[in-house]
Amino acid sequence: MGVTIHDVAREAGVGVGTVSRVINSSQSVKDSTRERVLEVIARLNFRPDPIARSMIRGRTGSLGVIVPFFTRPFSIEVLRGIEAATARLGQEMVVYNVETNGQRDRYFSELPMRRKVDGLIVVSLSPDDATALNFEEAGLPAVLVDAYHPRLTSLVVNNVEGAYQAMRGLLDQGHRRIGFINGVIEGNFKFNQANDRLIGVHRALAEADIEFDPELMVTSEWTRQGGRLAAQQLLTLARLPTAIFAASDIQALGTLEVARSLGLRVPDDLSLMGFDGIELSEILELSTMQQPMAEMGEIAVARLIERLENGPQPPQLIRLDTHMVKRSTIARLE
Amino acid sequence: MGVTIHDVAREAGVGVGTVSRVINSSQSVKDSTRERVLEVIARLNFRPDPIARSMIRGRTGSLGVIVPFFTRPFSIEVLRGIEAATARLGQEMVVYNVETNGQRDRYFSELPMRRKVDGLIVVSLSPDDATALNFEEAGLPAVLVDAYHPRLTSLVVNNVEGAYQAMRGLLDQGHRRIGFINGVIEGNFKFNQANDRLIGVHRALAEADIEFDPELMVTSEWTRQGGRLAAQQLLTLARLPTAIFAASDIQALGTLEVARSLGLRVPDDLSLMGFDGIELSEILELSTMQQPMAEMGEIAVARLIERLENGPQPPQLIRLDTHMVKRSTIARLE
DNA sequence: ATACAGGCTGGAAAGGCTTCCAGATAAGTA
DNA sequence: TACTTATCTGGAAGCCTTTCCAGCCTGTAT
Numbered sequence: 109m110g111v112t113i114h115d116v117a118r119e120a121g122v123g124v125g126t127v128s129r130v131i132n133s134s135q136s137v138k139d140s141t142r143e144r145v146l147e148v149i150a151r152l153n154f155r156p157d158p159i160a161r162s163m164i165r166g167r168t169g170s171l172g173v174i175v176p177f178f179t180r181p182f183s184i185e186v187l188r189g190i191e192a193a194t195a196r197l198g199q200e201m202v203v204y205n206v207e208t209n210g211q212r213d214r215y216f217s218e219l220p221m222r223r224k225v226d227g228l229i230v231v232s233l234s235p236d237d238a239t240a241l242n243f244e245e246a247g248l249p250a251v252l253v254d255a256y257h258p259r260l261t262s263l264v265v266n267n268v269e270g271a272y273q274a275m276r277g278l279l280d281q282g283h284r285r286i287g288f289i290n291g292v293i294e295g296n297f298k299f300n301q302a303n304d305r306l307i308g309v310h311r312a313l314a315e316a317d318i319e320f321d322p323e324l325m326v327t328s329e330w331t332r333q334g335g336r337l338a339a340q341q342l343l344t345l346a347r348l349p350t351a352i353f354a355a356s357d358i359q360a361l362g363t364l365e366v367a368r369s370l371g372l373r374v375p376d377d378l379s380l381m382g383f384d385g386i387e388l389s390e391i392l393e394l395s396t397m398q399q400p401m402a403e404m405g406e407i408a409v410a411r412l413i414e415r416l417e418n419g420p421q422p423p424q425l426i427r428l429d430t431h432m433v434k435r436s437t438i439a440r441l442e
Numbered sequence: 443m444g445v446t447i448h449d450v451a452r453e454a455g456v457g458v459g460t461v462s463r464v465i466n467s468s469q470s471v472k473d474s475t476r477e478r479v480l481e482v483i484a485r486l487n488f489r490p491d492p493i494a495r496s497m498i499r500g501r502t503g504s505l506g507v508i509v510p511f512f513t514r515p516f517s518i519e520v521l522r523g524i525e526a527a528t529a530r531l532g533q534e535m536v537v538y539n540v541e542t543n544g545q546r547d548r549y550f551s552e553l554p555m556r557r558k559v560d561g562l563i564v565v566s567l568s569p570d571d572a573t574a575l576n577f578e579e580a581g582l583p584a585v586l587v588d589a590y591h592p593r594l595t596s597l598v599v600n601n602v603e604g605a606y607q608a609m610r611g612l613l614d615q616g617h618r619r620i621g622f623i624n625g626v627i628e629g630n631f632k633f634n635q636a637n638d639r640l641i642g643v644h645r646a647l648a649e650a651d652i653e654f655d656p657e658l659m660v661t662s663e664w665t666r667q668g669g670r671l672a673a674q675q676l677l678t679l680a681r682l683p684t685a686i687f688a689a690s691d692i693q694a695l696g697t698l699e700v701a702r703s704l705g706l707r708v709p710d711d712l713s714l715m716g717f718d719g720i721e722l723s724e725i726l727e728l729s730t731m732q733q734p735m736a737e738m739g740e741i742a743v744a745r746l747i748e749r750l751e752n753g754p755q756p757p758q759l760i761r762l763d764t765h766m767v768k769r770s771t772i773a774r775l776e
Numbered sequence: 777a778t779a780c781a782g783g784c785t786g787g788a789a790a791g792g793c794t795t796c797c798a799g800a801t802a803a804g805t806a
Numbered sequence: 807t808a809c810t811t812a813t814c815t816g817g818a819a820g821c822c823t824t825t826c827c828a829g830c831c832t833g834t835a836t
Contacts, residue, residue, distance in 0.1 A: 112792055123816035128794055138814060155555040159502065160792035162493050164821050169558075170536065179522050188513050191539050200558065202504065202536045205525050221489040224503075224534065361725065388722070391695065446822060457786035462824055472784060494822035498791055 111152045120148040131156055170200040171412060172225035174215050176232055178205045180330075181358065181386035182401060186231050186253055189405020197413060199226075206233070220246030227412040229253060229405075234300065235260070249415040251408045254301065261411050261424045263404050267301050270397045270430035271308025271353075274381050277395070277432055278351045279316045282441035283379060287342040287349035289359050291330040302327070305355050305383070324349055328359060335362020343370055343378075350441050351379035357389045357396055364392065364437075375439035385433060393436040400428050445486045454482040465490055504534040505746060506559035508549050510566055512539045514664075515692065515720035516735060520565050520587055523739025531747060533560075540567070554580035561746040563587060563739075568634065569594070583749040585742045588635065595745050595758045597738050601635050604731045604764035605642025605687075608715050611729070611766055612685045613650045616775035617713060620647075621676040621683035623693050625664040636661070639689050639717070658683055662693060669696020677704055677712075684775050685713035691723045691730055698726065698771075709773035719767060727770040734762050 113131075117124045122145060129137050130145040137145075148154075162168045171194055175183045187203065194201045202225060206212040216239045219228060228243070228250040235243070235252075240259045243250045252262040278286050288309050291302045306325075313320055326341050328334035335354060342349055343366055354360035360382035364374060372378045382389055385398030407426065415421055447465075451458045456479060463471050464479040471479075482488075496502045505528055509517045521537065528535045536559060540546040550573045553562060562577070562584040569577070569586075574593045577584045586596040612620050622643050625636045640659075647654055660675050662668035669688060676683060677700055688694035694716035698708060706712045716723055719732030741760065749755050 113794095114792080117816095124793085125795080125816060125818095126814085129815090132794080136814065141814080153555075157792055158556045158558050159493060159497050160821095161794080163497050163792080163823095164794050166821085168493065178525065179518050184513050184518060191512065191537065195539065195545075200536045200538075202534045203525065204534075205529065211529075221487075222492045224492050388725075391722075447824095448822085451786095458823085459786060459788095459825080460784085463785090466824080470784065475784080491822055494791095495824080497793095497822075498824050500791090 111154050113154070113156065116145065116148050116152060116154050119152065120145045166223075167226050167416070168224060169198070170202050170225045171227050171229065171409065172202050172204055172219060173229045173231065174204045174206060174212070174219070174233060175230075176206045176212070178203055181388060182254075182356070182384055182399075183231060185386065185401035186405040189402035189407075190229060190409055191405075192402070193406045193409035197409070199409075199413075217242065220248045223248070226416055227251075229408045229412065230255060232301075249412055251411050251415075253404050253408050256425070257423075259423055261415075261421070261426070263408055263411075263426045263428065264301075265399045265404075265428050265430050267304035268308040268311070270383065270399075271305035271355075272312045273308075273430070273432055274353050274383060274397050275309050275312030277434070277438065278353060278379060278381055279312060279318075281351075281379065281438060283351040284316075284318060284441075285321075285347065285349045285351075286324065287352040288325045289335060289338040289342070289352060289354040289363065290325065290327045291355045291359070292327050292334070302355060309353070330356050330358065332358050332362045332365075335359030336366050337362075339363035339366035343367060343372065349378075351381070351438070353381045353383075355383050357382035357384045357386050357394060360394055360396070360437075361388065361392065364394070375437050379439055379441070380437040382437075383430075385430075389433075389435070395435045395438045396433055397430040398433050399430050404428065445488050447488070447490065450479065450482050450486060450488050453486065454479045500557075501560050501750075502558060503532070504536050504559045505561050505563065505743065506536050506538055506553060507563045507565065508538045508540060508546070508553070508567060509564075510540045510546070512537055515722060516588075516690070516718055516733075517565060519720060519735035520739040523736030523741075524563060524743055525739075526736070527740045527743035531743070533743075533747075551576065554582045557582070560750055561585075563742045563746065564589060566635075583746055585745050585749075587738050587742050590759070591757075593757055595749075595755070595760070597742055597745075597760045597762065598635075599733045599738075599762050599764050601638035602642040602645070604717065604733075605639035605689075606646045607642075607764070607766055608687050608717060608731050609643050609646030611768070611772065612687060612713060612715055613646060613652075615685075615713065615772060617685040618650075618652060618775075619655075619681065619683045619685075620658065621686040622659045623669060623672040623676070623686060623688040623697065624659065624661045625689045625693070626661050626668070636689060643687070664690050664692065666692050666696045666699075669693030670700050671696075673697035673700035677701060677706065683712075685715070685772070687715045687717075689717050691716035691718040691720050691728060694728055694730070694771075695722065695726065698728070709771050713773055713775070714771040716771075717764075719764075723767075723769070729769045729772045730767055731764040732767050733764050738762065 113124050113127050117127045127145055130142050173190055191201050204215050220242055228248055230252050232254045234255040235257055240257050250260055252260050256262040256264055290306055326338040328338035339362055352363055354363055360380055367374050367378050374380050382394050382396035385396050389396045447458050447461050451461045461479055464476050507524055525535050538549050554576055562582055564586050566588045568589040569591055574591050584594055586594050590596040590598055624640055660672040662672035673696055686697055688697055694714055701708055701712050708714050716728050716730035719730050723730045
């Protein structure tokens, strides 16, 4: 315990510089010397202290992830991709969970100061201009996943197109009266997925020449309970929708529960389409729009590391595709 | 960017020692001095570098979690508790996911060397003696969750009692022919939850004066697919069981799926009892034995921090209780 | 007026590594 | 043999804090 580079140097009869060069596999060390040092390192079971290393290198070897409600299936899937990529690259992943606006703001403003992580991945949260600038000035590379800011590399799914296709899936089965449960607009931050999905819905409707009926659109939280509340509203309308598109699988689950409790059979009485493609959707046999969640995590790490190795890069907007996975919650309307 | 304690000292016309004392709120600083320094700190937006700090303090402010398949619902729930506790204490949580024995062994042997975390929480993995000793010698405090080692503080659920009660729940409903799907024994490591649960099953059976029928006990992996395989075996027996107790909810899910595909109605044709109490069990209306997962995570952090503050403590075995939550997958056998 | 205790303060040392510069050695050239 | 060049190597400086020790300055007791 506590064996340092000096101990190794003394024991091997060389200078500390040489030991350092061996550790960092610099080529300008004579083979015979290298071997001697290596032998001592092994014998003493020496490991360079990562803290001292970061101290001088200015890199910690850790990547931070700021993620709201990290136990949400969506977050978990993204985290899975991030973890896989960081582990592969010998980096560590530290997760900053946010459940309140206060927490979010604190992390946004504090993290750049304490340089405890080399880079930041922000999931499902779009920083405001001041925050983005702050990241930049502090020299903390950041990439966004499922969120967007013009100054930061952002990974998003084509929400407009995804929602459009989801609606088309329903429309193509003959549905005309389709409920839409959207996610609630995020705090005071600008960009959000919800808006794009709404646009896609409108486009599909317009294309099918169906007039948008406001009472068919309900907004709720991105949760099971939110889905329940929204479905409750939709499924007690005087004129029932024959299908519902929920902006997330988790809201679709809530819808499913309400439908069941109301004695509505899915898909016979009600067709249902989700969004995300979390594992639950498979278990529930829920039709959905699949997002490449883990892949987004992996790409985010790759971008971050690239930025770390090669210095500042122009921000990039990376748009990935969703695809429909048809399961058994959709039926043709006779 | 890059403002150090020296800059502050110069700007405030004091020595670095004084600035340090102000930062660390030592009381031996004259009020007038303190204010002057504080003013400069605010003006320069100075934040002490956490790396330099850990360098000298020997504490990093991070806790590591070694967890197998961290996306498993069980792991996530434990992680949730850990995250909540660490965040509350201003610590960071870094997660080391393990998916192979190699990974596990590497983390076990490497982590104590690189002192990147102040302490370790090991979930669902029981270290062997050499590893436990290694932790000790390296001075890395570790606590185990859902795992056990005599030299380490361990948090477990009363698996014997839990399994016993689960079986009693079934027995009390008149079931006599009960299948048991157990989890597979973990690698070459000694302690495991599976064994205890088996003991509980035996006890309940013995008490009910039922002879143990080996063909009713199947072992599979702790996964959905494992559950499917086991259920497939159990539900194609010549004499079908009227109930099944699965050692985890996730295996119960697999069982549910096989039952459905075989045209067996749950609970009419087959009663089903799970173990864990993950969110999915609620969604599926699955009866189960609830473990206090998040709570285990919180307690683990508390113990670790206590150990960190107050120095070595004798290892403790903390046993928590499970409790039965009755939902709709169990019916009385007529 | 002198001595002394106590409160504050400055700054060197330490913590473990990497990097850079200069020196030493070996090899090559005239 | 004398001189260059290339290859290796040693060790000091530096990264940014905290801590410890010594010194300064008051105010108080004698």
